């Protein structure tokens with residue numbers, strides 16, 4: 001097959017990094033193996049996720065954007081990616097709007113580019129029934145206890161369109177993110193695997209959070225993970241409506257009024273460079 005040179009833009013949201021591809025103005029066809037190859041930080045571009053910007057027929061959204069983890073798996077939602085998507089389509093002149101509706105695998109979301117250079121995203125309504133996560137458990141609980149062989153682990157389960165397990169820890173720095181994150185990520189009770197958050201409550205308006213992401217491993221920030229942690233914390237009566245979430249890569253502002261309401265996330269989106277890659 002002839003080699004093809006395709007344009008991409010490297011971006012990040014608090015260090016959670018992306019390669020963003022315009023599939024409106026250039027024909028693109030990615031498969032799992034190619035995504036993995038491009039994700040490689042030595043032989044490829046290197047990123048946590050690949051974002052694909054596509055046209056959307058219909059008046060409910062202007063674009064569709066698809067998300068692929070570094071392992072090539074396509075996923076439903078990406079909070080940091082949504083903010084970078086909004087900045088990308090605006091900076092590339094694909095839209096003049098600052099309020100941008102977009103279709104994702106998990107449904108329609110609305111992104112707002114604010115005057116201070118941040119992006120606010122209506123992340124949708126969290127889903128809490130085990131079947132909606134999906135998580136194999138007989139009934140919804142505030143906290144689930146699962147036996148991991150040598151010891152049991154307790155967590156909340158939340159879907160932001162993508163699955164999250166949220167554990168509360170005394171100190172995120174000392175949390176077994178790599179080992180426990182990896183064993184929970186692929187636990188059979190999560191048929192679509194799961195993102196694993198380690199949350200330390202500082203006070204009702206502030207948490208620290210580290211996330212072992214499904215299909216990628218620990219990232220420097222996770223937007224859907226920040227939303228899921230605030231939902232889990234609020235349902236346990238630990239957190240207020242507006243929470244500062246301090247991740248290794250920086251701070252997100254999360255707001256949630258309660259069950260049945262959408263979660264709002266505000267944070268930065270940074271463009272690093274634009275390049276071409278030969279595939």
Ligand SMILES: N[C@H](CCC[C@H](N)C(=O)O)C(=O)O
Nearest residue numbers: 078079080162213214223224
């Ligand atoms: N690893 C996630 C997708 C990316 C989410 C994360 N980068 C974010 O900012 O929400 C999953 O498999 O559901």
